[in-house]
Amino acid sequence: MSAGHSATEAHQPVFVGEVRQKLDALFPKYPTRQACLLPALWLVQEARGWISEGAIHEVAEVLSLTPAYVKGVVTFYTMYHTHPVGRHFIQVCTTSPCNICGAEDVAKAFLQHTGCGELGATSPDGRFTVIEVECLGACGFATPVLIDDDFIENVTPERVPGILQGYK
Amino acid sequence: MGYPHPTHPKEQAVLSKHFGDAGARTFDGWVKRGGYEGLKKALGMTREQVIEEVKASGLRGRGGAGFPTGMKWSFMPKDVVKPHYLVCNADESEPGTFKDREILRWTPHQLIEGCAVGAYAIGAERIYIYIRGEFTAEHKILVKAVEEAYQGGALGANVFGSGKRIDLVVHRGAGAYICGEETAMMNSIEGRRGNPRIKPPFPAVAGLWASPTTINNVETLSASSHIIREGAAWYKALCRGNPKSTGTKLFSVCGHVQRPGNYEVVMGTPMTDLVFDMCGGMRPGRTLKAVIPGGSSVPILTAKEIEGCLLDYEGVVEKGSMLGSGGMIVMDDSTDIVYQVMRLARFYAHESCAQCTQCREGTAWTTRILERILAGQGKKEDLNLLLDLADNMTGKTICVLSDSCAAPVVSAIKKFPEEFDAYISRARTSSLVTA
Numbered sequence: 023m024s025a026g027h028s029a030t031e032a033h034q035p036v037f038v039g040e041v042r043q044k045l046d047a048l049f050p051k052y053p054t055r056q057a058c059l060l061p062a063l064w065l066v067q068e069a070r071g072w073i074s075e076g077a078i079h080e081v082a083e084v085l086s087l088t089p090a091y092v093k094g095v096v097t098f099y100t101m102y103h104t105h106p107v108g109r110h111f112i113q114v115c116t117t118s119p120c121n122i123c124g125a126e127d128v129a130k131a132f133l134q135h136t137g138c139g140e141l142g143a144t145s146p147d148g149r150f151t152v153i154e155v156e157c158l159g160a161c162g163f164a165t166p167v168l169i170d171d172d173f174i175e176n177v178t179p180e181r182v183p184g185i186l187q188g189y190k
Numbered sequence: 191m192g193y194p195h196p197t198h199p200k201e202q203a204v205l206s207k208h209f210g211d212a213g214a215r216t217f218d219g220w221v222k223r224g225g226y227e228g229l230k231k232a233l234g235m236t237r238e239q240v241i242e243e244v245k246a247s248g249l250r251g252r253g254g255a256g257f258p259t260g261m262k263w264s265f266m267p268k269d270v271v272k273p274h275y276l277v278c279n280a281d282e283s284e285p286g287t288f289k290d291r292e293i294l295r296w297t298p299h300q301l302i303e304g305c306a307v308g309a310y311a312i313g314a315e316r317i318y319i320y321i322r323g324e325f326t327a328e329h330k331i332l333v334k335a336v337e338e339a340y341q342g343g344a345l346g347a348n349v350f351g352s353g354k355r356i357d358l359v360v361h362r363g364a365g366a367y368i369c370g371e372e373t374a375m376m377n378s379i380e381g382r383r384g385n386p387r388i389k390p391p392f393p394a395v396a397g398l399w400a401s402p403t404t405i406n407n408v409e410t411l412s413a414s415s416h417i418i419r420e421g422a423a424w425y426k427a428l429c430r431g432n433p434k435s436t437g438t439k440l441f442s443v444c445g446h447v448q449r450p451g452n453y454e455v456v457m458g459t460p461m462t463d464l465v466f467d468m469c470g471g472m473r474p475g476r477t478l479k480a481v482i483p484g485g486s487s488v489p490i491l492t493a494k495e496i497e498g499c500l501l502d503y504e505g506v507v508e509k510g511s512m513l514g515s516g517g518m519i520v521m522d523d524s525t526d527i528v529y530q531v532m533r534l535a536r537f538y539a540h541e542s543c544a545q546c547t548q549c550r551e552g553t554a555w556t557t558r559i560l561e562r563i564l565a566g567q568g569k570k571e572d573l574n575l576l577l578d579l580a581d582n583m584t585g586k587t588i589c590v591l592s593d594s595c596a597a598p599v600v601s602a603i604k605k606f607p608e609e610f611d612a613y614i615s616r617a618r619t620s621s622l623v624t625a
């Protein structure tokens with residue numbers, strides 16, 4: 023995930039050059055433009071780190087949808103960010119199977135060592151955002167943690183400082 | 191091989207045979223291990239013969255509901271008037287379940303082959319694999335395998351020279367448990383919010399873009415190519431005597447066992463073999479308290495109830511629960527049942543799509559009552575209120591997410607009343623929840 027642009031910057035078109043080509047490559051895969059919405063939103067988030075109002079308008083435009091419709095879809099899915107997040111986005115699973123194996127202590131360790139303070143907040147240096155998520159689907163490898171696109175298994179509070187060193 | 195543990199002598203490795211073997215991930219590696227023979231054989235049969243073979247094998251859906259797969263395929267129209275679609279459900283988000291992830295990351299071609307067999311059987315030229323957004327590594331592995339499968343002739347305009355076209359698109363989800371429900375999944379592929387649809391019409395009549403559609407789980411489709419290759423009789427014989435539950439099944443075991451992981455056993459294997467022999471039982475000094483056997487959406491079983499419980503569809507029902515997805519959450523005597531049930535209720539409240547009142551309000555209200563009990567503000571009437579709520583949440587909504595929240599709550603109150611009473615009488619307190 024690349025560093026996100028700030029919320030106050032004017033929107034620069036996302037679907038130009040290579041990203042536009044990736045969008046065009048989606049069209050033959052679905053019988054409707056509307057069906058390209060989830061993959062198109064992924065392209066935006068990969069390029070910009072989050073999905074702004076401006077991006078919502080642009081996606082609506084290229085897929086012939088209304089901005090209100092696109093916004094309704096964006097807000098349904100928890101992985102799309104509707105505001106800027108830290109350079110590294112950390113998701114700690116704390117649902118029951120991991121919870122009984124100590125997942126809440128892992129989440130606390132991430133909060134402590136990133137300086138985020140509370141769940142959902144971004145650290146003052148802009149480096150990290152930590153959230154708790156519901157089941158990541160790797161319950162036998164408690165506690166799984168997703169940092170950006172890296173899926174890390176068997177995380178314990180002790181491993182947290184070492185893991186964070188890999189994310190500048 | 192087995193992953194993360196070597197295959198146990200009590201396992202029967204069919205689907206998991208190459209777990210842990212990175213060489214099986216490539217097209218060539220898969221072919222070298224006997225892969226794509228099932229698909230080639232299927233292409234030499236008629237659509238109807240493939241469906242009959244799968245019917246005869248007794249294969250039932252591994253996504254949770256256990257619906258007979260061959261029968262589901264036979265609901266698709268004989269004549270292809272509108273396009274037919276196959277959707278593979280790789281959304282795997284049911285707490286306690288992590289088996290499909292292992293198929294995806296170790297044997298992506300096993301899945302692609304199974305999908306192609308399924309597509310051929312139902313007359314579909316296009317497959318969508320819906321993979322949950324969080325499976326980042328698995329997504330990359332799968333996309334690469336699909337490219338190789340096109341190059342190798344297992345997908346495309348002329349699959350293995352048969353003249354049949356089968357295309358496959360990998361569609362990535364974006365974080366929503368409800369999209370694992372088949373009609374919500376179709377909406378999500380169409381670019382909509384993941385709200386389940388009212389049935390009927392059933393997907394085989396009007397599914398994706400109102401065209402005939404079949405949705406199957408990763409494990410179900412993966413099993414289908416083995417059935418075609420080895421024959422229905424071979425698959426049917428893989429059981430411990432119950433003809434209604436045949437074949438092997440992957441069980442994901444997590445929680446307080448010594449060796450959590452995936453284990454593949456023949457249907458009818460005793461649950462205690464799985465928990466105590468294969469998984470090594472509890473940690474030293476601990477005893478078993480409870481097991482939620484089929485993913486978090488099913489009734490909880492006590493240590494006593496799992497004695498003599500056979501792992502097949504009927505065996506688990508006999509003990510008052512369900513086999514579900516085969517995701518088993520094992521809890522030892524250190525577990526606070528009330529707290530964990532609250533966490534499950536919170537999961538369902540978080541994941542409710544909120545279109546049905548009973549679910550939207552019921553899951554949230556259930557969570558709030560449980561939090562109140564944990565915070566030391568429970569009332570005696572709360573348990574009856576929870577049961578009453580659960581009753582209103584069961585069998586009344588478009589999909590069964592609401593029922594899934596009610597099942598663990600009701601069974602926990604019935605089977606572990608003393609744990610709830612301890613909080614309500616203030617004999618026990620929790621530092622984790624404050625009012």
Ligand SMILES: Cc1cc2nc3c(=O)[nH]c(=O)nc-3n(C[C@H](O)[C@H](O)[C@H](O)COP(=O)(O)O)c2cc1C
Nearest residue numbers: 251252253279281282283370371372406407410591
């Ligand atoms: C709330 C909810 C979530 C579900 N999640 C999944 C899932 O993650 N994976 C899955 O295969 N089936 C899931 N299902 C079941 C599917 O609706 C469907 O029955 C299944 O994919 C059919 O495939 P099968 O016949 O091969 O089992 C879910 C059902 C519900 C109600």
